[in-house]
Every structure is written in C-alpha cells, then in structure tokens.
Amino acid sequence: MSDSGIGMLLGQLSANLLWLWFIGAFVLGGVLVYGVMKAxxxxxxxxxxLDQATKERQRQEDPYKRPT
Numbered sequence: 001m002s003d004s005g006i007g008m009l010l011g012q013l014s015a016n017l018l019w020l021w022f023i024g025a026f027v028l029g030g031v032l033v034y035g036v037m038k039a040x041x042x043x044x045x046x047x048x049x050l051d052q053a054t055k056e057r058q059r060q061e062d063p064y065k066r067p068t
Contacts, residue, residue, distance in 0.1 A: 042050065
C-alpha cells in the first residue's frame with residue numbers, strides 16, 4: 001500500500017479521519033443553512049394566527065388598547 005499526499009504526511013488512518021471530519025463539517029453546515037433558511041418563514045395562515053394572538057395578548061395586557 002503506497003501513501004501519497006496528505007496520507008504520507010499524516011498516515012493513512014489520520015488521512016481517513018481528516019476526510020470524515022470534512023464530510024461531517026459539510027453535512028453540519030448544510031443542516032445549519034437549512035435551519036436558518038426555514039426559521040424565519042411562516043405560512044400565510046400561521047402568520048395571521050400569530051398576528052391575531054399578538055393583538056389579543058396586547059389588548060389583555062395594555063388597558064389603553066382595550067375597547068371602550
């Protein structure tokens with residue numbers, strides 16, 4: 001078995017672990033990007049429910065926003 005490149009410098013096991021580390025970092029980065037992209041987006045119905053719940057809570061907590 002002949003080593004070349006990074007395998008020659010680190011040894012074959014270390015080179016394999018290094019590749020696994022890079023693959024793991026790439027997968028983790030993909031998951032984080034997906035989560036960030038998904039986090040701020042609500043569907044129209046979800047947004048309407050959230051806005052309505054916010055208005056109701058503000059009316060309960062702020063006496064000046066209550067209907068007279």
